[in-house]
Amino acid sequence: MDQVNGLILDMAGSKVELIPEIANHLVSSGGKRLRPMLTLASAKLFDYPGNDHVKLAASVEFMHTATLLHDDVVDDSAVRRGKPAARVIWGNQASVLVGDYLLGQAFKMMVETGSLECLRILSTASAVIAEGEVLQLSGANSLSNGQPHYMAVIEAKTAALFSAATEVGPVIAQQPAEAQEAMRLYGLNLGLAFQLVDDVLDYGGDAAVLGKDTGDDFREGKATLPVILAYERGSDDDKAFWTRCIEKGEIRDGDLEAAIEKLRATGALEDSIQRARDFGSEAVKALAAVPPSPVRDILADVVEFSISRAF
Template sequence: MTATVHTLQANRAPSLEPMMALTTSGMNAVNAVILDRMQSKVALIPELAGHLIAGGGKRMRPMLTLASAALFDYPGTRHHKLAAAVEFIHTATLLHDDVVDGSGLRRGRRTANIIWGNPSSVLVGDFLFSRAFELMVEDGSLKVLKILSSASAIIAEGEVDQLTAQRRIDTDEDHYLQIIAAKTAALFAAACRIAPVVAEAGEEAEDALDTYGRNLGIAFQLVDDAIDYSSDSATMGKGVGDDFRDGKMTLPVILAYARGTDGDRDFWRSAISGDRVADEDLARAIDLVRSTGALADTLERARIYARRAVDSLGSFPAGKAKSAMIEAAEFAVARAY
């Protein structure tokens, strides 16, 4: 495939609306699968799963599966169950993440672990993983099963890698990118790649959409990590400064630490180790990521990855699906402004 260079548009506010409009019908079918498969005779399971699934998320990952299928005018329905599997994998990881992080808020609502406790959240997450694998097996494609099962393993590795890097001030940018490529971008890539598989579009198309999803996922996570130092809980949907208080070495911190004075570095070492987590410490951290240019440069890196995502679509024909996917990449970065 020959690449066509696209320039992200800066003169308007991108949104997910075109993708949501494109996938409305398909997402109705996906949501029906989700509702059906999260049922259980054990009442706590649908209650807890429903709390998170109904929590206001945009369901970007399953939408990416549907939009990717639309690139090929795929007329079938296999991708509906597979998109539901993608969402179950994502939801399960959120349940587990909130337990690991001790999170109290997600998308502005109390997290499941706060309401029902950690054991219930972990076990219902396991249930959703199991449902995802049931859906993969039902599809019958070993190639699809390999893509999604491999992504699930990579996500788990990324989460463990992030946990071991927590409160380690020596975490560098390469290690950080390795973590987010695994814990976030792997599922974006898999969600996109399975569509050309079911559409039988060929290896070249699979590689292109894998590249699109992977770069979009990295851009998305970079912006999330920047927002933690530039926003409020209403915008972020979680507690302000959660990453800071958890001692997570995200890119804004890595860059600010590298560029700081000796006094700044002393502050970061104390903060990341957990010794400085008061509101005034968070305020100083926000000031440092801004004054060192770390915040701006994190967002610039996000723009670079978003452009790579857009460029990977270069050889696909113009149309609503391609336009929606281009705007989704624009939106990934625009969320920070």
């Protein structure tokens, strides 16, 4: 990770001063670096002897950072990782363009590995993430779209990059298709569990853990799984409440507290966490196709870490 962080700082550089200024604002503001760590671990899992996994891990982090810069513009977010979002300091245009720059640098590092298959996996993930953003935009405030729409969005927006991050490890280590598929499924299910927990944390998590203010999804009118479950299970008055807040965006004083109470009363939070546990179990099950090792145990522990953030 020291090598990855060094490469991230190098590749975020530019003669245009505003680019490293904005990039470093987000890169240096923390974050768990979970996705690049997964790339390194998935390569180490198969005893990869080279150094190209470092470039792939940095590419994955740049892709993630670019999506955060773009997301904050789309969502009008004010806070990212406990600090003012880049768009608040430098404006929307600069945030979007620096995000584009980071994507370009990510693809440059992918090409340098010489692996067309890794390039294919990560470039496909980049396209899928963009599709997920547009899909969310087209129905973000609609409660009638229900669970299928929500699951399609988080699979594209979050799980696709987790999946790509873990799949490129066995690819760069020249492992057979079975190992690649096992790690793809591990990352996919881990990403789904991770996002479900994030959506639960928005209604009562620690802002320091979440990296943004609690209640942001509610204020932005996002129909996440907890909200969808509470809407489906609620009374007519409950449905009217969720319609006013989520679809119409009419948020009043005390509405967040009322929303949390309705989520708890309908079991929506606990059931969303249980859904995360189910995906976590699928992630651990996928690892069974990989020979036992300390790294495999660590990857299983990552699943538990991702889900236990909700407590």
